[in-house]
Amino acid sequence: MSKVQVIEICKTLDQLYTLDNISLTLNPQECVVILGPSGCGKSTLFNIISGLIKPDKGKIIIDGQDYTGKTGRVGYMQQKDLLLPFRTVLDNIALPLVVKGESLKQARNKAKSYLSEFGLVGFENYYPRQLSGGMRQRAALLRTYLFASDIMLLDEPFAALDAITRHKMQLWLINLRSQYNPSILFITHDIEEALLLGDRIYVFSPLPARIIGEFNVKGLSEPEKNKYKKKIIELL
Ligand SMILES: Nc1ncnc2c1ncn2[C@@H]1O[C@H](COP(=O)(O)OP(=O)(O)O)[C@@H](O)[C@H]1O
Ligand SMILES: [Mg+2]
Structure with missing residues (x-):
């Protein structure tokens, strides 16, 4: 199907x-x-x-x-990456899981387990403006993936x-x-x-x-x- x-x-x-x-x-x-x-x-x-x-x-x-x-x-990654400027990279990534009802702690832990695969280790506490363009897009992609992986x-x-x-x-x-x-x-x-x-x-x-x-x-x-x-x- x-x-x-x-x-x-x-x-x-x-x-x-x-x-x-x-x-x-x-x-x-x-x-x-x-x-x-x-x-x-x-x-x-x-x-x-x-x-x-x-x-x-x-x-x-x-x-x-x-x-x-x-x-x-x-999972929908819009044309303009909509990372929230006042939230850290980790919390930006975790946000959709929180919206879906997971606790912030749970959501952060799940997000953390993917940081390495998405090339974001060490940057989780940065703010979006501190990342390169490629990194911002990887963060947005990870957020999209976590919302609906299939x-x-x-x-x-x-x-x-x-x-x-x-x-x-x-x-x-x-x-x-x-x-x-x-x-x-x-x-x-x-x-x-x-x-x-x-x-x-x-x-x-x-x-x-x-x-x-x-x-x-x-x-x-x-x-x-x-x-x-x-x-x-x-x-x-
Ligand atoms: N909310 C809207 N209201 C009215 N017109 C819109 C709206 N969004 C997009 N448009 C217009 O509709 C057309 C298609 O837009 P869009 O789907 O963004 O195209 P693409 O993604 O292929 O560049 C464009 O001419 C755009 O100006
Ligand atoms: Mg378009």
Whole structure:
């Protein structure tokens, strides 16, 4: 069974027709990339999948259950990392567990047990502004993972990083996947990133977003991926 099914989603925002009949699936342990131009409605789709906004039409099915308009089921890392500036890294990471009803002590302990894997040991008592961009994104990713480890929505998590840090983070995410096997929906406007990280890629059109291509790129060699790169560039 699919982890997430997006079924015929339509959405108008302030009279702007944004999502035009979007249907896609995320299978267990897959990394599915949504690739599309800026402003086409990608983040809006994540807001709908996470339940933060309701679609005008269509359904969101998670593990076979209707989650349309319901929050709290998926880990969602929004485009702007929303670490609270006045809380330490550790408490930022622990926060969603507290929201879910765990004691602060319990939540801190659980968060601590992942610090090493997320490259944050020794920084747990720092404040977000004292961390590098890459570290802030890893903290935000850990917080997302702790909220819901099986399904993660990552909205352009590395877009604001410099090229070297971005590439390190991409390799780190690949490693993280092989260790924890989450199912990931990943938004990017970067074709190289889509081909590096995705098992499947959905290409979105400019506003209103429609799916104009779907590519299965899992396990392809570099030359094969280059062929897809050309195809995708032609589409966009
Ligand atoms: N809350 C909102 N109300 C009205 N328009 C919005 C809102 N959020 C986004 N938009 C507009 O909807 C379009 C899609 O936005 P968004 O989903 O953020 O695109 P993307 O993530 O692909 O860059 C954009 O033109 C944006 O200006
Ligand atoms: Mg966006």
